[in-house]
Structure formats: structure tokens, C-alpha cells
Amino acid sequence: MDVSASTSDSSSTMIIPTDSAEAQPPPSPPPLDSLTTAINGSASSPFNSDEPPSSSSPPELQLPLSWPQDGKLTLDWIHNLMACFDWSSRNLPPSQFPSVLPVHVFDSLILIASKMLHKEPNCVPIDPFQSHSESGDTTAATVVVVGDVHGQLHDLLFLLRDAGYPAQNRIFVFNGDYVDRGAWGLEIFLLLLAWKVFMPHNMYLLRGNHESKYCTSVYGFEKEVLAKYGDKGKHAYRKCLGCFEGLPLASVIAGRVYTAHGGLFRSVTVTPSKRLKGKKNRKINLNPDIKTLSLGSLEELSKARRSVLDPPWEGSNLIPGDVLWSDPSKNPGLAPNKERGIGLLWGPDCTEDFLKKYKLKLIIRSHEGPDAREKRDGLDGMTEGYTIDHIVESGKLITLFSAPDYPQFQATEERYNNKGAYVVLEPPNFDNPIFHSFEAVTPRPKANPYYDYEEVIDSDEELDLASMVTA
Numbered sequence: 001m002d003v004s005a006s007t008s009d010s011s012s013t014m015i016i017p018t019d020s021a022e023a024q025p026p027p028s029p030p031p032l033d034s035l036t037t038a039i040n041g042s043a044s045s046p047f048n049s050d051e052p053p054s055s056s057s058p059p060e061l062q063l064p065l066s067w068p069q070d071g072k073l074t075l076d077w078i079h080n081l082m083a084c085f086d087w088s089s090r091n092l093p094p095s096q097f098p099s100v101l102p103v104h105v106f107d108s109l110i111l112i113a114s115k116m117l118h119k120e121p122n123c124v125p126i127d128p129f130q131s132h133s134e135s136g137d138t139t140a141a142t143v144v145v146v147g148d149v150h151g152q153l154h155d156l157l158f159l160l161r162d163a164g165y166p167a168q169n170r171i172f173v174f175n176g177d178y179v180d181r182g183a184w185g186l187e188i189f190l191l192l193l194a195w196k197v198f199m200p201h202n203m204y205l206l207r208g209n210h211e212s213k214y215c216t217s218v219y220g221f222e223k224e225v226l227a228k229y230g231d232k233g234k235h236a237y238r239k240c241l242g243c244f245e246g247l248p249l250a251s252v253i254a255g256r257v258y259t260a261h262g263g264l265f266r267s268v269t270v271t272p273s274k275r276l277k278g279k280k281n282r283k284i285n286l287n288p289d290i291k292t293l294s295l296g297s298l299e300e301l302s303k304a305r306r307s308v309l310d311p312p313w314e315g316s317n318l319i320p321g322d323v324l325w326s327d328p329s330k331n332p333g334l335a336p337n338k339e340r341g342i343g344l345l346w347g348p349d350c351t352e353d354f355l356k357k358y359k360l361k362l363i364i365r366s367h368e369g370p371d372a373r374e375k376r377d378g379l380d381g382m383t384e385g386y387t388i389d390h391i392v393e394s395g396k397l398i399t400l401f402s403a404p405d406y407p408q409f410q411a412t413e414e415r416y417n418n419k420g421a422y423v424v425l426e427p428p429n430f431d432n433p434i435f436h437s438f439e440a441v442t443p444r445p446k447a448n449p450y451y452d453y454e455e456v457i458d459s460d461e462e463l464d465l466a467s468m469v470t471a
């Protein structure tokens with residue numbers, strides 16, 4: 001792939017400011033020749049195995065990245081970031097990551113993004129009619145919804161090019177699961193944060209169940225960050241976890257479309273069993289009885305405490321776990337999600353109740369890839385990157401998965417060969433989803449896995465509840 005082509009419009013005009021405001025002076029400009037030499041001479045690099053670096057001379061990139069002097073990211077900065085990640089993923093071993101994005105630049109990006117995300121409500125209202133108001137344009141923006149991407153950087157870069165990057169007339173909503181399994185979760189998370197900082201009202205990042213301490217310690221992201229940031233790895237991983245806590249849980253687009261990683265959630269409102277008279281006895285038993293499972297409301301969702309590293313599967317704060325881990329079912333009603341050990345299964349009747357109550361037309365959720373779908377009875381496979389799981393009177397429930405040829409590392413030669421997909425919602429109604437399926441970018445650069453994929457075969461099932469810490 002010609003990396004320079006994607007940056008040709010930016011590299012010619014870009015000026016790197018001297019970053020005197022930074023406590024740590026930025027490293028001197030592109031040490032690419034020396035890096036390339038070092039890598040080609042390194043026997044431990046996975047990149048000299050059977051695939052030579054994609055280009056002998058580095059493309060014109062602004063490397064390493066520095067934080068803009070005025071603290072304001074530009075479109076050029078972000079395109080350079082994406083091109084640098086693409087190039088480094090093909091040409092540098094993971095340990096050279098700080099020569100692309102020094103830790104002080106990582107710190108600046110994650111700090112500003114984290115503050116921004118923590119301020120958003122649990123369920124973000126997205127108004128495509130508003131996003132244009134600043135420019136005086138009265139037409140509404142198009143909305144692009146994206147499902148799980150799981151560290152597959154090159155497929156995400158393709159998706160962004162194919163759908164068109166975030167812009168005044170284009171809003172992105174990501175349903176979470178940015179990290180784990182694939183080898184470039186850090187790059188993906190950081191580039192999406194950069195877009196968030198640059199265009200906060202045109203890029204919405206929701207939380208997935210993998211944006212947690214438990215999942216990232218089992219499925220690779222923790223080790224990935226440690227490998228890429230070396231002695232600063234623990235620091236960087238902690239910062240990522242802090243940012244995960246701030247990610248909102250759901251969105252409602254144009255008052256028509258509800259999106260979340262897992263989906264619907266239970267009500268946690270319970271009537272106090274016995275409340276004794278007197279000021280001192282105001283303890284209310286908040287443990288909801290499992291026999292009285294009922295669908296939760298958006299009001300309850302808005303009040304949930306989402307800033308937990310591992311959303312609980314028991315106790316009073318069950319809504320975040322439900323939103324991130326639940327799955328639809330063909331059977332009516334609500335039931336505990338026994339396969340996963342956390343979250344719910346909900347039926348078409350619940351989809352109808354939820355859509356009708358809030359005058360919605362669609363639910364777009366993610367969370368199930370081809371491996372998970374292979375084991376579900378009655379639900380379609382994920383070969384095209386999406387399925388329509390419920391068709392009810394008020395609308396539809398869609399599952400959307402955006403990681404093609406998933407998972408990256410597999411114990412057998414047999415692959416799912418699934419396509420990924422994204423959904424385009426167009427004004428004025430936003431209720432007629434246009435599906436775009438796409439194949440994986442090939443060849444995917446070689447990388448070593450960050451988790452024992454032969455042992456951890458099942459996706460998110462058989463959650464080890466005992467090892468989860470509920471904070």
C-alpha cells in the first residue's frame with residue numbers, strides 16, 4: 001500500500017511547531033533512516049520473517065508525532081497520525097512505538113479526550129440537524145454507525161476511507177470494542193480519540209465490554225500496551241483504563257435510533273420491602289429479585305454509575321453490565337445471559353416495548369462476531385458483518401460487526417472469512433439503514449499475538465466472574 005498517497009494533501013503543507021511548551025523536549029525530526037536500519041538488522045523482529053517491509057524508503061511522514069504548540073489538533077495532524085500508525089504497524093516492531101507517538105504526546109491526547117468523554121451523559125443524544133448549525137448549513141448530517149473493530153487497524157483505516165472521514169456533514173457513532181484480540185488496539189483507540197478531540201460533535205465513542213480491566217487482561221490489550229510503551233507501559237495502560245471508564249454507554253440518534261454495544265438492560269428500580277419509620281432506618285435493599293426482571297428505562301440508564309472498570313454482574317449497579325454484555329434472543333421476555341455469565345437475553349417483545357415507548361425505529365447493537373454467532377440457535381451468522389435479528393411492529397433490531405476476517409489470531413487454518421459492515425443513516429428520517437459490507441485488507445501485516453489465543457478460543461463466553469473485581 002502506498003502510504004504517502006493518503007497523506008499527500010497534508011504532508012506538503014504541514015509545519016511542525018517547535019514544542020517549547022512541553023516539559024519534555026520533543027525528539028529531533030524523523031529518525032527514520034536509523035530506525036529502518038535498526039529494524040532490518042534486528043533478528044527478533046517479526047517483520048523480517050517472510051515478509052519484507054512494505055517500502056525500503058520511509059514515506060513522507062511527520063515522525064515522531066509532537067503535540068501541537070497551541071494544543072489544538074488539526075485535520076493534517078490526524079491524517080499524519082493515521083498514516084504513521086499504518087506505516088509503523090508494517091515496518092516497526094511494537095517496542096519502537098514511542099518513536100512514533102512519544103509517551104508525553106500520548107499523555108496529552110488521552111488527558112484531553114478523557115475529560116471530554118467523562119462529561120458526556122450515559123446515553124448521548126446525537127442531533128444530526130445541529131451539527132451543521134455553526135456553518136449556517138441547515139441540512140442534517142449523515143450518521144455512520146460502526147460495530148466492533150477489535151484492534152484490526154488496517155480494516156478500520158479502510159472503513160474510515162470508504163465511509164468518508166468525520167466531517168461537518170458526517171457523524172460517526174462507534175459501538176465499542178476497540179481493543180483486544182487484534183494486534184493494534186492501542187493505535188485504534190488513540191486515533192479514534194484524536195478524531196473525538198478534533199470533532200467532538202462528529203465522533204461519538206461508546207464503551208464496549210472489552211473496554212474493561214478484566215477483558216484487556218485476558219484478551220491482549222494490556223500486554224500490547226506494555227509491549228509498545230516498555231517501562232512506561234503500566235502508566236499508559238492505567239491511563240487507557242481511566243479513559244475507558246469515561247466512555248458513554250449508549251446513544252440515541254435523531255430521536256430515532258438507539259445504539260449500544262450489547263443492547264437493552266433491566267430495570268433496577270425496586271420497591272423497598274420494608275421501610276421502618278424513623279430517620280435512622282432508611283436502608284433500602286437494592287438487590288433486584290431475578291424473578292421480577294423487567295425492561296429498564298432510559299431514565300434509569302441516565303442515572304447508572306458507569307465509571308466502573310469491570311461492570312458488575314450482581315448488586316445495585318447492573319445497568320452498565322447489561323448494556324455492554326447483553327444479547328438478543330428469538331425467545332420472548334428477559335432472561336439471565338447464562339452463556340456469558342453477565343447481562344441479559346431479550347426477546348422481540350422487549351425490542352418492541354422499548355422502540356414503542358420511546359418512539360424509536362431501530363436498535364443497532366454489536367458485540368457478536370462470527371464465532372459467537374456460530375453457537376447461537378435461531379440467529380443468523382455474521383458472514384456479511386450484520387444481521388437483522390428482530391423485525392417488530394415499531395421497527396428493527398440490528399447486530400453490526402465491523403471486524404472482517406475476525407479474529408486476527410486463530411488456532412486453526414479454517415477462518416470465518418466474515419465481512420465487516422458499517423451502517424449509514426441518512427436524513428431526514430434516519431430509520432432506513434444502508435448496510436456497507438467490506439472485506440478485510442490483505443495482506444494484513446504480520447504481528448505476534450498478545451494473548452494465548454489457542455487457550456482463549458471462545459470469544460467472551462464463560463466469563464470468569466471470580467477473577468473480576470467489582471469496584
Ligand SMILES: [Mn+2]
Pocket residue numbers: 148177208209210261366367368460
Ligand atoms: Mn463485545
